Amino acid sequence: MNPITHLKEQIDRKGLWSSDLELGRNEYVKVQGSLDTNLYWVAKGSLRIFVVSENEEHTIRFGYKDNFIAALDSFLNEKPSDLYIQALKKTKLKVIGKSAFTNYIKSSPENMEKWQLILEQLVLQQMERERDILTVSPVERYRRVLMRSPQLFQEIPSKYIASYLRMTPETLSRIKKS
Numbered sequence: 001m002n003p004i005t006h007l008k009e010q011i012d013r014k015g016l017w018s019s020d021l022e023l024g025r026n027e028y029v030k031v032q033g034s035l036d037t038n039l040y041w042v043a044k045g046s047l048r049i050f051v052v053s054e055n056e057e058h059t060i061r062f063g064y065k066d067n068f069i070a071a072l073d074s075f076l077n078e079k080p081s082d083l084y085i086q087a088l089k090k091t092k093l094k095v096i097g098k099s100a101f102t103n104y105i106k107s108s109p110e111n112m113e114k115w116q117l118i119l120e121q122l123v124l125q126q127m128e129r130e131r132d133i134l135t136v137s138p139v140e141r142y143r144r145v146l147m148r149s150p151q152l153f154q155e156i157p158s159k160y161i162a163s164y165l166r167m168t169p170e171t172l173s174r175i176k177k178s
Contacts, residue, residue: 003114003117003118003121004066004067004068004118005066006114007068007111007114007115007118008041008066008068010104010111011041011094011096011101011104014104016096016100016101016104017041017094017095017096018038018095018096018097018100019094019095020043020092020093020094020095021040021092021093021094021095022090022091022092022093023045023047023087023090023091023092023093024087024090025087025088025089025090026086026087026088027086027087028084028085028086028087029047029085029086029087029093030071030074030081030083030084030085031084032051032052032081032082032083032084033080033081033082034074034080034081035074035078035079035080035081036070036071036074036075036081036085037074037075037078037097037098038070038075038095038096038097038098039068039070039075039095039096039097039098039101040063040068040069040070040085040093040094040095041067041068041093041094041095041096042063042064042065042066042067042068042069042091042092042093043065043092043093043094044065044090044091044092045064045065045087045088045089045090045091045092046062046063046064046065046087046088046089046091046155046156047062047063047064047069047085047086047087047088047091048061048062048063048085048086048088048156048160048164049061049062049063049069049071049083049084049085050083050084050086050163051082051083051084052082052084057163058163058166059160059161059163059164060083060164061164062152062155062156062160062164063085064151064152064155064156065155068118069085069093071083071085072122075098078098088156088157088160128144128148132144132145133165133166138165138167138171138175139175139178141165141166141167142165142172142175142176145161145164145165158172158173158176
């Protein structure tokens, strides 16, 4: 079983969710400079994590149905971060706080293994993304992301995908047409 799905089901079974959160299109879960030690399960909708640099937004990651999303830096180090988390459409989230989550994870070696596996997958995904951005042409970057995450192109507006791929929306449009 997928470790992410398994973890979510275990949290459901234990009744550890602290609340549900509904967001409208373009509403924020987290803004730059704030502390957020929650982990969110996306029950419906989609979100993006981004930073702003020199008045330009740079999308780092997306979250959509049946995935966890968090400002991982703030979650782990319990300090404010520069990340924003924004709903891209009407979104429903389940919320679990860090202390409840950590207590659950530490309650068994199996839970620790699942969490470590999830974090390892996340690190590998980020490394692959960084490698793509640094070494691959825009066309190849698009192809690789399409192969890895076809759902992304169904869930996320093109202008945010372009930001994620570090290209203009016009370049992405040309690549998609060709």
